[in-house]
């Protein structure tokens with residue numbers, strides 16, 4: 080019998096990073112490690128049922144958490160969260176690991192669906208609980224690493240939290256409301272009791288500072 | 300691009316990045332960015348920040364039964380999904396398709412029913428892996444692309460403690476062993492290995508035990 084181990088071409092330029100990593104991870108005899116997010120998504124896109132169940136369990140609290148933060152409506156949020164996973168399953172093949180982590184990609188889908196849903200149903204009351212939760216950043220608090228996140232991602236989240244905490248309060252609120260809260264600058268103006276131009280300026284300056292803070296942390 | 304339209308773009312960039320702009324304004328602005336590298340770069344940065352912020356989303360457990368409801372919903376859509384399978388791009392370098400990609404999700408997934416037309420990897424052949432008694436063990440797929448590979452999914456991985464070999468058989472009867480797995484490799488239900496492109500024409504996949512006996516077979520077409 081002609082037995083041999085096939086060797087992947089090391090110098091294949093076109094090889095997408097994802098397929099390379101998926102294959103190498105699946106080949107790796109490094110046993111009990113759970114499949115990384117992108118390999119899991121590949122299996123989901125291929126219609127693997129077990130992988131899909133694991134995928135849903137891994138991300139459901141984040142996806143549902145974002146939907147409820149934006150809509151403040153439990154039934155609507157469940158529908159949005161379900162649709163998010165359905166899109167991931169249908170379109171997992173379009174995921175590009177060079178652009179975003181799987182978690183961020185998934186949350187971007189969820190955010191778009193939630194925004195589309197509330198644009199139809201405005202006005203949505205602001206839930207003080209979720210907004211308060213979002214804004215409760217203590218710059219001196221130790222960063223709690225979520226074991227569900229990889230070490231690299233936790234590090235990134237920690238940097239982001241610190242950078243956000245360093246913003247002036249009104250800029251931080253504008254950034255959080257516009258991103259995780261899914262609010263428009265018009266709504267931010269109403270919530271904060273300022274005009275739209277001021278809300279826009281706060282958001283712009285907040286994002287600029289956030290970027291500068293993240294860049295300086297990287298250089299350190 | 301003239302200075303005036305760049306200033307206009309700058310003015311609306313945050314609103315565009317957070318998804319506040321409605322049509323036709325957003326298309327008009329994106330069209331500007333597509334032809335203006337500096338505005339595009341600026342937009343990419345701001346959009347990246349908006350996406351990054353989503354990592355700080357508070358976690359909230361969905362109502363009980365959520366997972367099974369999602370799986371049931373996906374199951375209901377399985378027929379439509381599997382019909383698209385063969386043209387489904389498994390692994391895609393789709394940067395080009397996402398030019399102007401503000402919110403990634405919006406650009407790539409804007410409308411339901413969009414199918415992935417990029418084909419860095421497509422399923423060349425596939426088949427159900429069955430034991431000698433006919434019971435299914437899982438699926439085997441030969442995936443064409445820059446790096447062809449065989450992808451094996453095992454329905455209910457069980458720990459027999461034994462290592463098995465994956466063998467591909469060509470139409471002329473030549474068989475090639477492409478790799479092996481033990482329970483630990485397939486505990487997650489998935490295994491894959493790179494293969495030479497000639498093996499994409501294999502007509503049979505066999506799961507072979509250490510003593511050479513055939514444990515399961517898939518007819519690939």
Ligand SMILES: [Zn+2]
Pocket residue numbers: 300304305306308331335337338
């Ligand atoms: Zn410009």
